[in-house]
Each structure stands twice: as structure tokens, then as C-alpha cells.
Amino acid sequence: MAMDFLDKIPGIIGYAVISAEDGSIEEVKGSSTTPLGDLAAFFSSAGEVIKNSLSLGNINYISLCYGANRLVIFLQDTKYLGVEIEREQDPVQIIEKIKTSTAAPVEEAPKPKAELPRSISSKVQQINLLVEEFGSGGNSAHWLEILNQGLGILAGDLLPYMGVIEEKLGFKEAPLAEREDEFVQALRTIIDFLVKKAVEEMGSSQARVKVQTVIEKMRQAS
Amino acid sequence: MNQEALNRLEEKGIGLPFAVSKTGETSVSPKGEQLKSKLSQVGTVIFETIGAVGRVKIDSIEIIGEMKSVIMELDDERLTGSVFEQKQGMAVADVWNSLKELKVQPEAVAKVEEKPKTALPSSVFDDIKALLKDYVGDFADRIYQNQVKAQRIKIDECYEDDAKRLIFALGKAAGMIIGPSKGKDLTNKLLAKLK
Numbered sequence: 001m002a003m004d005f006l007d008k009i010p011g012i013i014g015y016a017v018i019s020a021e022d023g024s025i026e027e028v029k030g031s032s033t034t035p036l037g038d039l040a041a042f043f044s045s046a047g048e049v050i051k052n053s054l055s056l057g058n059i060n061y062i063s064l065c066y067g068a069n070r071l072v073i074f075l076q077d078t079k080y081l082g083v084e085i086e087r088e089q090d091p092v093q094i095i096e097k098i099k100t101s102t103a104a105p106v107e108e109a110p111k112p113k114a115e116l117p118r119s120i121s122s123k124v125q126q127i128n129l130l131v132e133e134f135g136s137g138g139n140s141a142h143w144l145e146i147l148n149q150g151l152g153i154l155a156g157d158l159l160p161y162m163g164v165i166e167e168k169l170g171f172k173e174a175p176l177a178e179r180e181d182e183f184v185q186a187l188r189t190i191i192d193f194l195v196k197k198a199v200e201e202m203g204s205s206q207a208r209v210k211v212q213t214v215i216e217k218m219r220q221a222s
Numbered sequence: 223m224n225q226e227a228l229n230r231l232e233e234k235g236i237g238l239p240f241a242v243s244k245t246g247e248t249s250v251s252p253k254g255e256q257l258k259s260k261l262s263q264v265g266t267v268i269f270e271t272i273g274a275v276g277r278v279k280i281d282s283i284e285i286i287g288e289m290k291s292v293i294m295e296l297d298d299e300r301l302t303g304s305v306f307e308q309k310q311g312m313a314v315a316d317v318w319n320s321l322k323e324l325k326v327q328p329e330a331v332a333k334v335e336e337k338p339k340t341a342l343p344s345s346v347f348d349d350i351k352a353l354l355k356d357y358v359g360d361f362a363d364r365i366y367q368n369q370v371k372a373q374r375i376k377i378d379e380c381y382e383d384d385a386k387r388l389i390f391a392l393g394k395a396a397g398m399i400i401g402p403s404k405g406k407d408l409t410n411k412l413l414a415k416l417k
Contacts, residue, residue, distance in 0.1 A: 033372075033394065038275050046271040047285055053260045053267075054305055056287025063284040067373045091284070153395040154361070156368035189364050193399065 003027065003081070005101050010172040011085050011094060011160045013069065016040040018080040031151035031159055032069075032084050039064065040073050040082025047073065063091045068157065076102070086160055115174050123187035125221070128168045129214040130194050134202075140167070143194075150193040155186050225249060227324050236320045237306025244269050244299050257305065265301055268294065279373075279387055284314060293317055298383070339381050342416070346385065347377050349415050350392070357408045358396050365395045382416055389413055 006015050007029065014030025016037040023045050025037035047062045061074040065087055072091040073082045076098070085094050116124065127147070135143035144164055151159060151169075158179075162171045175183050198207035231239040232251035240257075241249045242265025250258045272280055283294045286308075293314065294303035302324055304317050355362035369391045370377070375384050389412040397405020 033391075034278060035275065039278065042271045042275050043283075046267050049267050050264050050285055050292065051287060053263055054257070054290060054292060056285065056291065057289030058287065060286045060288060061284075063282075063286075064280050065282040066278050066280045068371055091286075149398045153368065153398050154364055156364070157371060186364070189361065193361065196399070 003029075004166075006081075006083070006098065007163060007165045008172055009094075009097055009101060011089055011097075012172075013084040013086075013159045013163075015084065016082040018044055018082065020044070020075060020078050020080050026079065029164075030084065031148045031155065031163055033152040034066070034069065034071070034084065036071065036082055036084055039071055040080060043071075044073050044080040044082070061091050061095060086157070116171055117177075117180055119180060119184050120171075120175065120187065122218070123184060123191065124169055124171070126191060126214065126218060127187065127194065129217055130191065130198075130211070131169070133210045133214050134194065134198050134207075146194065146197050147190070150190045150197075154189045154193060158183055158186050231304075231320055231324055234320060236312075236317055237304035239302070239304045239321070239324060241300060241302045241324075242266075254305070261303075261305075264292070264303075268296070268301060272296070277387075277390055282318075286314070293321065295321055341378070342380050342382065342385055344377060346415060347380070350385075350389070350412055353408065353411055353415070354392055354396065357404065358399050361399055365392065365399075369395060385416055386413065389416075 003015065003017055006012055012030065014028070014032030014034075014036050016025060016029075016039070017027040018024070018037070018041050019026055023041050025041050028037040030036070043062055043064060047059055050056070051059050059075070061072055064071045064073075068087050069084050070087045070089065070091065071082050071084050072094055073080055074095055075081075081098070083094060083098065085091075131143045131147050132140070135141075144167060147169060148164055151163065155162065158175070161173060161175055161183075162169065164170075165172070195207065195211060198210060201207075202210075228239045228241070228249055228251040232253055238254040238257065239251050240254055240261045242262055244265075246262060246266065248258055248262040248265065250261060254261065268283065272278075281296055283296070285292050290305060290307050291314070292303055292305045294301045295318075302321060304321055306312075306317055308314070351362065351366055354366055358365060369375075369388060373384070373388050373391055375388050380388075389409060392412065393405045393409030395405075396408050400408075
């Protein structure tokens with residue numbers, strides 16, 4: 001079962017999918033800088049040992065707290081899901097949210113249609129155009145990975161609100177008005193990060209041409 | 223672990239409190255005596271798993287089962303925890319609160335043996351920020367602030383272990399901008415600031 005619907009759920013920073021049968025890491029997604037795959041794989045297995053040792057019965061969930069975040073691990077069909085959220089969030093609520101999303105028919109699944117102020121939406125558009133332009137010629141997966149890295153180290157506690165959804169940067173829910181400037185600043189830094197990476201990878205003149213193309217596309221769109 | 227504190231906690235009826243040190247020394251309350259060897263194994267499994275995962279400082283674990291649950295609070299040397307059945311009207315938070323009481327119980331013997339920790343001067347963090355800026359330029363402020371928040375560092379009450387954790391996180395984040403080898407170089411130079 002594809003787990004892409006997790007990309008759209010507000011509050012999820014990243015997640016890992018682990019085979020419950022052999023403990024192998026099947027997928028890791030999101031912008032977390034924590035090794036979610038390893039954590040989920042090792043602790044789902046440790047949880048099984050502890051469950052048997054202390055006769056806990058079936059495990060509802062395992063929750064690990066580290067720094068400002070929390071990893072919630074639970075069994076979903078034949079997979080363990082390890083979902084990273086902010087430490088203050090309630091594990092039970094996020095599991096319910098995920099189970100509700102899984103149960104909902106595809107056409108009713110929530111769409112990431114957050115209403116964004118123009119200052120933010122234009123930056124999001126610019127980032128998506130940069131990733132598209134830098135990744136043209138079959139390199140898009142690589143540039144989405146770079147975008148995720150940039151989000152992971154530069155977006156900080158804004159991460160639960162935004163992420164890569166259907167191969168584009170998007171918002172899972174609208175940011176609070178009082179945090180608008182914070183979001184704009186973060187997005188600006190991510191743009192600088194992408195451009196720096198492009199200069200490193202393709203040289204300054206080619207990167208400049210691509211940035212110019214993006215500026216032109218934005219001008220035409222406005 | 224102070225045996226009296228464990229006993230007092232058990233009397234409150236919120237689960238079976240226990241403590242396991244990294245060396246395997248296990249303390250339990252009287253009702254937990256039967257589970258002692260199993261709790262010791264649990265401690266071993268947790269410490270080994272954390273060791274296998276590497277540099278992620280996990281400070282608390284909840285394993286919530288259908289019949290019983292176990293919560294554990296960890297530091298570098300030991301874990302303290304409680305095994306409990308979740309009765310109606312009882313929240314996991316109640317068990318966490320009871321464990322906090324365990325932490326504040328006096329441990330006379332340990333206190334005599336332990337050397338008092340000294341918080342690092344704030345100048346260390348100024349040096350860290352300055353060196354980070356040398357490596358990643360304008361990205362430095364944002365990376366620094368994000369990692370301080372992510373690692374839950376209190377600058378005015380930060381000890382060497384916390385600072386090391388921050389430095390490794392900064393080195394890793396910087397490595398995504400400047401490449402892993404320069405990131406490692408930065409980490410080493412930052413670690414040298416602690417000496």
C-alpha cells in the first residue's frame with residue numbers, strides 16, 4: 001500500500017515504512033535529519049522482544065522522544081510505520097489521523113489546499129520552479145532530495161506545516177498569520193540554498209541561466 | 223537507585239517502578255521482584271538498541287500495549303521506568319509524573335561519588351557561532367537557531383555532553399551545505415573549542 005497520503009497530513013515531519021515480516025526498511029520520506037528508518041526498524045524489533053518479555057499484549061504504539069521531536073511507531077497492516085512529529089504532539093491523535101486518512105476513499109482524501117498569503121505563495125512557486133528547472137533532463141528526484149535536505153536543516157519548527165507533496169513543495173495547512181515573516185525568511189534561505197547547490201553542481205554560468213529562466217517564468221505568470 | 227523511593231512509588235499504586243543501569247544493575251520495588259530479571263533484559267535491549275542506532279539522544283520511551291504498558295526515562299547511564307496496566311481514567315501522563323518524583327528523590331551515595339557538573343560559559347557558544355559562520359556564511363544563524371531548538375539546548379545551562387550533541391548536529395547540518403568532509407572538519411574544530 002502506498003503511503004504517499006502521509007505527505008499531506010499536517011504535523012508529520014517525516015516517516016519510515018518497515019516490513020513487519022523481516023524488519024527491512026522499505027521507505028523513508030520527508031525532511032527529517034534523524035535516521036528514521038534505522039530508529040523505526042530497530043525499535044519495532046526491540047518492542048517485540050519487550051512485549052513478549054513483559055507480556056504487554058499487542059502493541060498499540062511505541063513512542064520515542066529525542067530533542068524537539070517524537071517518533072511514533074505502530075503497526076499498520078503488514079508494515080510498521082514510524083512517524084516523526086513534534087514532541088508536544090499526542091501519539092494517539094496522530095495515529096487516529098493516519099487511520100482515518102487510510103480509511104477514507106481516495107477521492108475524499110484531504111487535498112493540500114492551504115490558503116497562503118502572497119508573500120509565501122510566491123516563494124513556494126519560485127522554489128518549485130527552481131527545482132523543476134535545475135532538475136530538468138531527468139534529474140528531478142535528485143533535486144527533490146536536495147530540497148528535502150534544505151528543508152530539514154533550514155525550515156526548523158516550520159516543518160510540520162510544509163513539505164514535499166506530490167513532488168512539489170506544498171503546505172499541509174495554512175501558517176498562522178503571526179508567523180508569516182518567519183515562513184518568508186525560511187523560504188528565502190531555502191532559495192539561497194538551492195541556488196548555492198546549483199552553482200556547485202552545474203557551475204555559476206549555467207546556474208545563472210536557469211535562475212534567469214525561473215525569474216522570466218514568474219514574471220509571465222504574474 | 224534509592225530502594226525507598228521505588229517502594230514509596232509502588233505504594234501509590236501507579237505501576238511497578240524499576241531502574242536499570244547500563245552495567246545491568248537492576249532495582250525494583252517489592253512487587254516487581256518476580257519481574258526483576260525480565261526488567262534487566264528490557265534494560266539491556268534498550269541500551270543495545272540505542273547503541274546500534276548511534277547518535278540520537280533518546281530521552282524517553284513509551285511502549286503502550288493492549289494489556290500492559292511500560293514507560294522509561296533515559297540518561298547516558300541508566301533508565302528508570304514503570305510497568306503499568308492502564309486503568310480507566312488513568313493517563314500515561316500520570317505515570318510520567320510519578321516517575322519524575324523518583325528522579326527528585328535523594329541519592330546520597332551517588333551524590334558523594336559524582337563530580338559536580340559545570341555549565342559551559344556562554345562565550346563557548348559565541349565561538350561556535352563564529353566558526354559556523356566561517357564555514358556556512360549567511361546560513362549560520364538559521365542553522366544554529368534550528369539546531370539549538372531541535373536539540374533542546376539551554377545555552378545558559380548547557381553542559382559538555384549537550385554541547386557535543388549540538389556540535390555533531392551542527393556539523394551534520396553544515397555538511398549538507400558544504401559537503402560531508404568539510405562538515406566533519408567543522409565538527410572537529412568545534413569539538414576542540416570545548417577543550
